[in-house]
Amino acid sequence: MCGARLQSWLFKCYFKRVIHISYIMETKKFLDFHPAFFGCMKNYSREKFGADLMAGLIVGIVAIPLAIAFGIASGVGPAEGLVTAILAGFLISVFGGSKVQIGGPTGAFIVIVYGVIQQYGIGGLAIATIMAGIILIAMGLCRLGAVIKFMPYPIIIGFTGGIAITIFSTQINDLLGLGISNVPANFVDKWACYFNNFDRIDAWSAGMGVLSVALIALTPKFSKKVPGSLLAIVVMTLVAYLLKEFAGVNSIKTIGDLYKLPTGLPSFVLPELNGGDSLWATVQALAPVAFTIAMLGAIESLLSAMVADGVTGDRHNSNTELVGQGIANVVVPFFGGIPATGAIARTMANINNGGRTPVAGVVHTVVLLLVLLFLGGIVELIPMPCLAGVLVMVAYNMSGWRTIVSMCKSSMSGTSVLFVTLLLTVFFDLTLAIEVGLVMAIVLFMKRAMESAHISVVRDEMEVHHDGEKDEVLAIPDGTEVFEIEGPFFFGIANKFDELTRDTDAMPIRVVRMRKVTFIDATGLHNLEIFVNASLKQGRVVILSGVHDNVAKSLKKGGIVDIVGQENVCNNIHLALQRAAEVSVGMGLKK
DSSP states (O other), rough: HHHHHHHHHHHHHHHHHHHHHHHHHHHHHHOOOOOOHHHHHGOOHHHHHHHHHHHHHHHHHHHHHHHHHHHHHHOOOOOOHHHHHHHHHHHHHSSSSSSEEEEOOGGGGHHHHHHHHHHHHHHHHHHHHHHHHHHHHHHHHHTTTHHTTOOOOOHHHHHEEEHHHHHHHHHHHHHTTTSOOOOOOOSSHHHHHHHHGGGOHHHHHHHHHHHHHHHHHHHHOOOOSHHHHHHHHHHHHHHHHHHHHHSSSOOSOOOHHHHHOSSSOOOOOOOOSSSSSOOHHHHHHHHHHHHHHHHHHHHHHHHHHHHHHHHOOOOOOOHHHHHHHHHHHGGGGGGGGGOOEOOOOHHHHHTTTOOOTTTHHHHHHHHHHHHHOOHHHTTSSSSHHHHHHHHHHHHHHHOOOOHHHHTTSOOOOHHHHHHHHHHHHHHSOOHHHHHHHHHHHHHHHHHHHHHHEEEEEEEEEEEEOOTTSSHHHHHHHHTEEEEEEEEBOOOOHHHHHHHHHHOOOOSSEEEEEEEEEOOBBBHHHHEEEHHHHHHHTTTEEEEEEEEHHHHHHHHHHTTTHHHHHHEEESSSSSHHHHHHHHHHHHTTOOO
């Protein structure tokens, strides 16, 4: 008895263990969350750490001016930019799906962040960023990483170019030392304000801004190792300090004149709402903005990872990358940070300097943390015109003007989508630009698909083309007509098919040749079902020919195969016409 109970207990334990292991395996398979960091740690070595350490140090130095500049341009401050680069960079490196991705604040978010702060304050930005992080995590868990890569290229170039123009326009005040306290947010009003205040240009500030741009642009011609932005920051900070101390030039504004850097670690803070709106009302209002931040972060991070894969020959996990990006954007706002994503320029700097595992990304965040804790006094001496020059070059590199010129020489449809997206980004907002750009791209795609699709009716004889063989002419049996559909059978072409079948003088036997129908949507299924049912009610026979496997599955699920009968579904036109001939004889039609 005891032995039977023991066997029963062991069986239950074994069964539960099997179920537990199976559940874990299925969950891992379903979630597709496999951070590259933990995979790289399995075979990590001292040699790899040496390469990652050097790459991380260099990327950290490169990221210093960019993090500060992006934070200031976004309407927050240098500390927020550094905090974002530290926390988001660490979390993206640890939980992301790419081995070499470097995360942090980027220029793409400047326009969105600035607009949200103006309307909803810092608390509203924090809530929107957290919502965007949750959306990114959900996208990754739902395995949408591959889908995000299908964003039409003209839209990406369009909103990237629009963001570049907007970033450039926001830097004119600091670049030229105009000293305008409240610059309008609207693009047109902003430039009108600039033109009305050009007489206030400070020569020292303007000269420093122009020299910074020139130094950044010319540095790569002399050295590929030294980052131009870092060299400009060091040189211009020293020049500004000497001018102030020995020449009495006090008109050049520095970071310390406008912002105060913290002296310790960032503290945990809960988002505070401005005004009397409830949390739910704020969430509802910020939902479109959060979705835009999530989409922009997903697109930029996956593009950066794809570019990195092309250089390293590795392959990232796009779903894990989205989850990692989402985790970073959920956590960062609680420490005063702003939205973050993968940064192409810093990722490439990491690769070019030998970084091959996420440890390099972790090292780069340590460098930034040390700067935040111990070098705040030096950071405060950086002149604002120099930072503006850094962002002007960021905007230039983002603009992709060579790609725009190249695309203007190709398809008209792609060019129209590009410029509509670009102009809407500049004059309205990024959310509207992406929405309209996607609608335009979809409509133009459907238009091209409809133009490429074709439906013909044959009654006497038809030509059959074989690859590499002589064309064949087949006779159509008496009382038979063949409808040949060429192209996807979606709602646009389905309506054309419906009109054509209604206009023709129907024959007793109707063959629908579908060898070039690669897919069929719900409207196509509905119209085909109407066609079959109407034909059967009139005593006619419908034969389907050359149906692809995926289309056949849809026809079976839709019940169309059962309606026409399995014997009337043929693999090719020869069998279909042979079946039509048999039906013709059976119906007593003339041979």
